[in-house]
Amino acid sequence: MSAAAAIVLATARSEIARYVDALFTVYLICLFAYVVISIMYSVGIRPPYSRWWNAIVEFLRQVVEPYLRIFRRYLPMIGPLDLSPMVATIMLIVVWRVVVAVIRG
Numbered sequence: 709m710s711a712a713a714a715i716v717l718a719t720a721r722s723e724i725a726r727y728v729d730a731l732f733t734v735y736l737i738c739l740f741a742y743v744v745i746s747i748m749y750s751v752g753i754r755p756p757y758s759r760w761w762n763a764i765v766e767f768l769r770q771v772v773e774p775y776l777r778i779f780r781r782y783l784p785m786i787g788p789l790d791l792s793p794m795v796a797t798i799m800l801i802v803v804w805r806v807v808v809a810v811i812r813g
Contacts, residue, residue, distance in 0.1 A: 721811060721812060721813060722812065724811055725808050725811040725812045728807060728808055728811060729804070729808050732800070732804040732807075732808070735771075735800065736797070736800060736801070736804075738768055738771050738772055739772050739775070739793065739796065739797060739800065740797075741768055742768040742769065742771075742772040742773075743793045745765055745768065750788075775796060775800075776792050776793060776796055778796075779792035779795050779796045779799075780792045783795060
């Protein structure tokens with residue numbers, strides 16, 4: 709492999725790693741936003757009806773809930789406390805770091 713090809717390959721791997729890193733970051737932000745909104749709703753804080761708010765909440769629910777369901781299957785609720793978001797966040801961060809490190813090489 710020539711030096712130019714190696715540089716191009718290293719640059720491509722770096723760009724792919726940055727892209728995957730950004731995807732994980734966005735998903736983690738969505739997860740945190742969904743958890744905060746769920747806590748607000750469980751406490752009784754509900755914003756007045758608006759289309760954009762409902763669209764945001766529905767989007768977050770459709771994106772995050774399938775991932776959380778994986779953990780809710782195996783983790784029982786402790787009273788009113790749901791530990792699945794904490795475990796899901798920890799697992800997401802671990803997988804995030806491993807995947808990005810493997811891509812970077």
